[in-house]
Amino acid sequence: VKKFLNDPDDIVDEMLDGAVRAHGxxxxxxxxxxxxxMAREAPREGKVGLVVGGGSGHEPCFLGYVGPGMADAVAVGNVFSSPPPDPIARAAQAVSGGEGVLFIYGNYAGDTMNFEMAAELVQANGIPVRTVVTTDDIASSRAEDRDGRRGVAGNVLIFKAAGAACDKGWSLDACERAARKANLQTYTMGVALEPCSMPQTRRYNFSIGPQDMEVGVGIHGEPGVAREPMQSADAVVDMVMNRIFTEMPSQSGDRVAVLVNSFGSTPLMELYVLYRRVEQRLKTKGLTVAARWVGHYCTSLDMVGASISVMHLDDELAELLAHPCDTPFFRVGK
Amino acid sequence: VKKFLNDPDDIVDEMLDGAVRAHGxxxxxxxxxxxxxMAREAPREGKVGLVVGGGSGHEPCFLGYVGPGMADAVAVGNVFSSPPPDPIARAAQAVSGGEGVLFIYGNYAGDTMNFEMAAELVQANGIPVRTVVTTDDIASSRAEDRDGRRGVAGNVLIFKAAGAACDKGWSLDACERAARKANLQTYTMGVALEPCSMPQTRRYNFSIGPQDMEVGVGIHGEPGVAREPMQSADAVVDMVMNRIFTEMPSQSGDRVAVLVNSFGSTPLMELYVLYRRVEQRLKTKGLTVAARWVGHYCTSLDMVGASISVMHLDDELAELLAHPCDTPFFRVGK
Amino acid sequence: MQSFSNSASGAIVLSMADRIVENRAYLSEIDGKIGDGDHGVNMAKGFGMAADRLKDGNAGLGEAMNTLGDVLMSEIGGSMGPLYGMMFTEFSEVIEGKEQIDPATFSAMLHKGLAGIQEVGSAKVGDKTLLDTFVPALEAFDAATADGKSFGEALDAFSAAAEKGRDSTVDMVAKIGRASRLGERSRGVLDAGATSCAIILTTLAEGAKERLAEPA
Amino acid sequence: MQSFSNSASGAIVLSMADRIVENRAYLSEIDGKIGDGDHGVNMAKGFGMAADRLKDGNAGLGEAMNTLGDVLMSEIGGSMGPLYGMMFTEFSEVIEGKEQIDPATFSAMLHKGLAGIQEVGSAKVGDKTLLDTFVPALEAFDAATADGKSFGEALDAFSAAAEKGRDSTVDMVAKIGRASRLGERSRGVLDAGATSCAIILTTLAEGAKERLAEPA
Ligand SMILES: Nc1ncnc2c1ncn2[C@@H]1O[C@H](COP(=O)(O)OP(=O)(O)O)[C@@H](O)[C@H]1O
Ligand SMILES: Nc1ncnc2c1ncn2[C@@H]1O[C@H](COP(=O)(O)OP(=O)(O)O)[C@@H](O)[C@H]1O
Ligand SMILES: [Mg+2]
Ligand SMILES: [Mg+2]
Ligand SMILES: [Mg+2]
Ligand SMILES: [Mg+2]
Structure with a gap:
């Protein structure tokens, strides 16, 4: 697999160098x-600092969501590897505005260990830290084991809601509560048509047959929970939406936010075809799409595939998503 | 090649349905x-209407650039095919605000024929039309044959500049002049690592050897002007930048705008690595990057590859690029 | 001199559509080598739509060509919409109102179609386009009739020249359109438009030949 | 009872780094089957960086393990940074200050390391993790010394159990970490961490064995 690369061992540093130049x-x-x-505007006195992060390879996650109204800082790890505690702790300290710091990251063994160590370091310096671990991937385990699920593209919507809560000057308690609710009310499922290839190996981790797809994949190029025969776009969406409807206790008239996300190599053209069907299915259920995003939001290197996330909104979440924010890859309002 | 598709013959209609739902x-x-x-705000009385367009398969081009401060309307063709005259003419009529309409599109046989026919129809209804055909692809023919060159990703910067001129209420003459200058001062070159596959055939049009890349490719999945052995990211950027420097009559202290664009399947991570080197090379020349965009701006379905565009700015172009605009995939200022 | 009936020949356009739709993948494959791979898909879309509109009706050749020209021009876009759209519209204008199509009418139709194509595009013979099929075919037809050949023989010459013209594009370097950016790399493959044009013209000739009759 | 010198054994950590770097592609490949394919790359990065820092110095084993633990913990992240970082830091704490490492110290070191790993993560034997290498190896070492085996024999038992433990992961269903999301699909392949852990432990045992000597 060919890539634009220099020394593969330098990929993360070079990427970050480019990203900081691009988004300075x-x-x-x-x-x-x-x-x-950290955001140029951070820290802001009297505001809870929001620190997000994780491995690289998910661009524009997580770096692309730093800015007013969303994350105050991001810690970036190697490809598909959590950052170590040190950059996380430094980020937290740098953006602490006196009201504590909220950590949000996906539920992975590595991230949990490193962020927990960082939280200890930061708290030892007298800064209160709260943590919300995202678990929006409904394919990754049974509903009774919600806490064991992975955090995937729904992250972005959760960051948005939490970032708005922080931006409004809510207390650390209130910000944590809002982020936790945003997570619990977000449902994501992903489908991959082709695996991804790591910069260092430039080979696919595994292969998916020419007539097959992987259902229930995460954002690290791992196989999904099941391999199934390839289906039409509408059938794929129906499968995902049926699964989401089973989990989401909604009523006609409720509002949702939707994120149709490319894993890297699935182009916008196909995402629009998927989104069309998502909206049809939601409308049939009497649900209103109050906000939607379609594009490359949380990728898995060059994986071919897409995920659909639905956040079930109440008044508070709707207001948080509509709150203005301005980051390199996510903007709302003026 | 697997894709999220229903009936391939419906791909463009379904995509547009999804896109309109997403960007309503x-x-x-x-x-x-x-x-x-057309933009929700169009037509605006006393403002030149900007109509852009071309084939589909380049998303977010061209549809993603409709909105205040950029294009007033877009006409969309089949995959890699110019739209016919009718939608172009209707678009022009719909966004005419009494000051005439400016057409901007890439220099391809099909687009030229269809847009010219549309211009005749519109002018027959008493609406003055001016046309600027973009020719930013420096690889596509010799410098003496600038008018024969293709219009590629630099389109986006040219639309931006022209959209700002229209938004400022400039005359049709002035808008045309600004767009023409923006085009002449924009230099793009693209490199592909893998070809793209059309939705209808789901096969690659041609193949690039495992150790090779295609240099000087356009945005329609065609082979480039030369096949060369694969090189490092920095070497690729150097090759492109050297070519741009030969064409662009710049002096130390000049300002430029940069667009590093994915052709579809090249992820942001690699674009940042490319951008890093682009900025290094520009700085070494004493050039200041006044504005830059890195991401998926003008794609070629699922092609693996990227293009680099540099717009050489004078005060006017710098001001036009900095003018606020708000479209689904391009926003500036507040 | 032989001729064929305009009103009884609308089905020739349906045959053209069949042949184009059959060759959809092939035409796109050729276009993909040095172009953008959309030729077969777009042609099949346009010809297929026209065939759908014509299927249940009873259109003559002129009317059917007019419908085809309209559909190509208004629905297809790309290069082929205007070029073939104009060609068929011009064809239909010449034969409209004529009940019988004789060699002179046929030739006039071709000339008017060529003028239409050249008005929209500005290619010349040798540029590696559909003109490299069209122009030699037209010239062969005129030469045959000037030589006193029958309408049927002239149609055979027409078809043979179209195919030869199509094949001549293999060795050409493209001078216009997308492939022209490839310079020398465009040599060695058929031109997509020249290939579809040969399909159109030979189907037209075949259909005409089948319907030839001495004037009553 | 035999023992080996702490101060003369820093190079064992360099050997570990060599073995990990050699197996970079292999470890990533295993991880790619049911995980995310980064294990070899990250391990090689961490062990390689530590080796660079140690190369020209004259660190003893305790010091070298301390450096390795620090590098893993502060530079690597992922699961391995904290887990192996903690393991080596705890190893080094036990042997620091001890000039000779005898079986009792070696065993104490392993137990402290295990406690460290389990403090950070919360896996158990049978979850398809590096513990499935580590725990049987430790148990085999303790059993051998309890049986009155020599240090060298106990190290052999330790290595053999590590490899057997590693291989035992093939038939397991992952219960923790990334692969656990695959359920039954995680069966049939080696666990990446169990594989790197076997490399680390057998290299440690080999290095210790080479340096064994009767007390002077
Ligand atoms: N100016 C022109 N005159 C005649 N034929 C042309 C001209 N430009 C292009 N062509 C023909 O168009 C064909 C390509 O058609 P098609 O693939 O449908 O359109 P596009 O090039 O816009 O993708 C070429 O093979 C060539 O024969
Ligand atoms: N809680 C844990 N305790 C012990 N080992 C673990 C634990 N979680 C994961 N592992 C080990 O980590 C290995 C994966 O390491 P690596 O690929 O470097 O990290 P990641 O899973 O974060 O990508 C697994 O193969 C497993 O052996
Ligand atoms: Mg990992
Ligand atoms: Mg085309
Ligand atoms: Mg074409
Ligand atoms: Mg891993």
């Missing part, structure tokens, strides 16, 4: 580390 | 056709 209007390095970046 | 806040169908869309 939004973010700057956190002092003392090359693996954390 | 920005655009709506032009009455009387399913293949043209």
């Amino acid at each position: 209007a939004y973010l700057e390095p956190v002092p003392g580390t090359r693996r954390a970046f | 806040a920005y655009l709506e169908p032009v009455p009387g056709t399913r293949r043209a869309f």
